[in-house]
Amino acid sequence: MTTPHRRDPDRLLPADPRTRAVARALYERVAGAPIVSPHGHVPIEWLAEDRPFADAAGLLVSNDHYVTRLLHASGVDLADLGVGGASADPREAWRIFASNWHIFAGTASGYWIEDELAGVLGVSDPPSAAHADSLFDQIGEKLATPEFRPRALFERFGIEVLATTDDPLEDLAKHDVVAGSGLRGRVLPTFRPDRYLDPAAPMFASDVRRLLDLTGEPATFSGYLSALESRREHFIRHGAVSADHGVEDPATFDIDDAEAELLFQASLAGTADASQQRVFRGHMLLQMARMSVEDGLVMTVHAGVVRNHSSHTHRQFGADTGHDIPRRTDFVGGLRPLLERFGLEKQFHLVLFAVDETVYSREIAPLAGFYPSVFIGAPWWFLDAPDAMARFRSAVTETAGFSRGSGFIDDTRAFLSIPARHDTSRRADASFLARLVVEGRLTENVAGAIIDDIVGPQPKRVFKL
Amino acid sequence: MTTPHRRDPDRLLPADPRTRAVARALYERVAGAPIVSPHGHVPIEWLAEDRPFADAAGLLVSNDHYVTRLLHASGVDLADLGVGGASADPREAWRIFASNWHIFAGTASGYWIEDELAGVLGVSDPPSAAHADSLFDQIGEKLATPEFRPRALFERFGIEVLATTDDPLEDLAKHDVVAGSGLRGRVLPTFRPDRYLDPAAPMFASDVRRLLDLTGEPATFSGYLSALESRREHFIRHGAVSADHGVEDPATFDIDDAEAELLFQASLAGTADASQQRVFRGHMLLQMARMSVEDGLVMTVHAGVVRNHSSHTHRQFGADTGHDIPRRTDFVGGLRPLLERFGLEKQFHLVLFAVDETVYSREIAPLAGFYPSVFIGAPWWFLDAPDAMARFRSAVTETAGFSRGSGFIDDTRAFLSIPARHDTSRRADASFLARLVVEGRLTENVAGAIIDDIVGPQPKRVFKL
């Protein structure tokens, strides 16, 4: 049913002919630029082992919670899609997806998948019940060829840098394998310590014990800090440039060591109450900033998502299964203790990502327009789509310009969607800049210099690449 | 002074010529489609009794709090407009309105009234001090003719389904009269139990006593639940498909029966404090969801309005007199207990309406994009206007597509505005879809299928019509 103008060369560009012409020229400057992806979730195994992708369902459906969530909303059982390791027949899962393809019309996921099908996989029919099997087979045949193995795609996509997201206790041996594989492009680990910092996390005490065991540190607050510092060093030695922090609430607290020690011991013992857990968690976010100031890792903070909103689904299918839901976020009050301590440090880079878009004009642009450490994270997750990108640029630019942005972040596990996502961002930025040109607010030359910067130099600068 | 292009056939369509052409074609597909109105406030008496409307002031001014509120802001006394049963000369009220007509320029109300005057009443002059009397007379003459009586207008408007909003203790005899009248189109009651669920409501105890008396249930929590269930059954027998809930705060609480009994008795006795009232009210919202799961009534929740902001006006003129003011709303935290219990029930339909538009991208689209029970309520009340509709579509579509919407809801007591409101929504949707087409994100065929669905099949599906 949905057969968009496949590969309309002007897709996503503004309707007004004069603006579109300017946007097209801007887009064409950067359409082929290498991809810099300083934050995402591609499993390092894929690149280390370079095994062929199994099938269309595993590649485009089962592991993409953007896709499975909307199917679930339409009444599909997650088990039938193979979510969370459920055993589902991939062909059946694909049929379900294909016969529900119409629900993706107008969505970011629908757009990316069209781009992937046409641009990466080279199949021309859109998904449908009628063509489900033939599409599944066509894609399966492609995936079996050497050209569609992960490393070949990585190079075909023109990826210059790709960061993975990793547990602090990882030995990062697979990153070494990739580094030694001759792959054209860098693949970097990212330090993601959430589960070791939040006393309310289900395995906190045992996770911290494993951390202390691995590093040989004692079970004191200072031992714990040293253990984290030592794992950060390990990551830095393996090429990491950033540490990533996902928090529901970006509250930070600046407490003294004695209080931290008490909260640490209570947290380990499981006796900390919710308010103590909140203070400890918020203090550890501040400690992470302190470590970033000292060791130079860029600090990224993703805030404002209630994880696992449906307990039943979480129990049955695990985390990251499509029911993480945004909430209101307060960066201005929450981060103040952190910024009071470290906000003026010029070598400190703190990138703020939000899913509550009200903070763009109200909080993030004003913070990034003053603190040399604060950068405006690209629109992320639910906001990673053309209209949301336009709202984002409109909300932040008049206060903070273009220089305070992070560059585009794909944040994805959906490997095949990486080119589509970066391309979307480039088209969105070209469209926004073109409007400013036509409105007499920028010259085409200036707009060109800005878009050139956004796609490469900017993320390299912000992420110290 | 204000003489807009009366009946510009392209009104509300986008300026860009190519986009406008696509929008026009989409609009024309659905311009004449029957009206499905599953939630509104037309008094059933109008259709049961079919008496002629008295005059222009009663019809277009005194009973429309959208209109009287803005006149009040401009310094007009509500009493002079006949608000809240105040005795005012209708001709004088109309003169006040007509001489203030310029303040409605650019408003939703102004747009609807223009459409009503030109499209329904067939008068060509815009309101003005100079023409006030002649307009009043022209309209009065029309209203005296059979063609302008409620049932004739109902059929002329092409209404296929119209839901009223009714007190749970109503016998619904008037709905039976309408059903037996041969009217082309269904008129359904809607169960609206707010006053029986909120211990803070001024008449809560006596209202609940009346409910228990009518149903013969004892004054226990379980008797109270049974009484509500029995009235829902009564409504269902008279054709109701939904139960509507207006709450300031959509907080829900999952408490056990013993605690509920205690809170119920304290609420009846008037000894419950504000916090207990809040828990009881929130638990009753959850109980209403439980009943909807059991009896199949669609549950609509309108949240986030502070009712009767001006106590003085409330005392003098009563409720619904234009000073209900939105506040921040938290659906994600508030509804979580309800959704933990019932969110995954596939036969449960929960439609969420907001007047805090920040929740569209942050909360409602993500919830409706995962929970099969949750649907995205159309922009409502202050947001029921072309620009707000465009912002709404932009905010929700990239996350949740079009399939998770409720279809348009006019929510109105202003009977003559029903065609204008549905027409506005159709033009707004055509405009949004046309942009996606021109931006290469949808084909015209797909966009056409979507708009066909939105105006009829979608609300019928969501409201189980």
Next chain:
Amino acid sequence: MTTPHRRDPDRLLPADPRTRAVARALYERVAGAPIVSPHGHVPIEWLAEDRPFADAAGLLVSNDHYVTRLLHASGVDLADLGVGGASADPREAWRIFASNWHIFAGTASGYWIEDELAGVLGVSDPPSAAHADSLFDQIGEKLATPEFRPRALFERFGIEVLATTDDPLEDLAKHDVVAGSGLRGRVLPTFRPDRYLDPAAPMFASDVRRLLDLTGEPATFSGYLSALESRREHFIRHGAVSADHGVEDPATFDIDDAEAELLFQASLAGTADASQQRVFRGHMLLQMARMSVEDGLVMTVHAGVVRNHSSHTHRQFGADTGHDIPRRTDFVGGLRPLLERFGLEKQFHLVLFAVDETVYSREIAPLAGFYPSVFIGAPWWFLDAPDAMARFRSAVTETAGFSRGSGFIDDTRAFLSIPARHDTSRRADASFLARLVVEGRLTENVAGAIIDDIVGPQPKRVFKL
């Protein structure tokens, strides 16, 4: 690097040719209208003493925290820019600014400065490292001429009314000097009592003592109220039409005199805790409304800014140095006690300014669309820019029309930017209105009448000028 179409006559107008033509015609009606500026921060000394401006850095950089903040974010030390009285070489400060000019691309500040350079100062090169010195010299030469002294510029700008912002203890002698100087245009003081109303302000007790000393009132709550009333009278005698209130949180409290007396004494003694301070501060906002009802001063409330977010910067450079950051704002709950008391007073004018733009559609338009006292403050501070203005008009108009607005407020200390700011607003309004015309929602005649009203009669009406 950034050379926008200098003085593109169509700048900021919409791209679509038909809409642009309508917008241009609307803009041209008001392009040359006199400037009415009822709230701003131009130092009265400039107009009283009429001394030449010293140099480009002092005029365009050091004193404009919009400019210095973004330079600071880019790594520049505020001291090197001469912020907060730091001794910096003006030419060096200018070089820093000029060599960082590219970071202002797309910002409101960048746009204004371009307009100032081309339109006021008549220099053609954009700032750049290469041209920094020659620009500095060119501007310096102009500033030394009589045509560029403050009063000459005031008249050249066509300012009809300009309000300054003043401490309640000011004798306002300088305003008398200006009034007697033969300047074409009125310059009015504005009563700004924040520091005397907030017990948490650093100098509250000593400031109140000074207030009581000056007015000869006793240190009782009623003496304190009388002292404030008497200073308001002093301002009114010197032409003031409004009292301005900047608050982080617009909470108000209606307490009795006995409680107020207790809180007043505790506040003077420094023993009030944070919660008592909040109540007192909120009660004083309500008292200010009471005084406005009695003496007729228009009450403006600027809410929602966390002042001096960076303590370190505040200690080193003082207030107003670019790190005041917005926060979420609640007008609907916060102002309710005030509006319950005074909201229906027709002679009371309360203008609400926000930097949390979510309140536009949710709170301010609904409040101003009912209460005759409430007016919608123009987009302000971070929202004082073309895209933000478009979002503002879209958010408020469908609910409240155009009649409930304040007219444009420049709120600026940057004297040379006054024409650019008012011109931006006129272009933005013309663009918004033109879209409504092209969408068949307004006739050109009506749109013309609206824009004529907005630029002059409206602010004069709202500010009782």
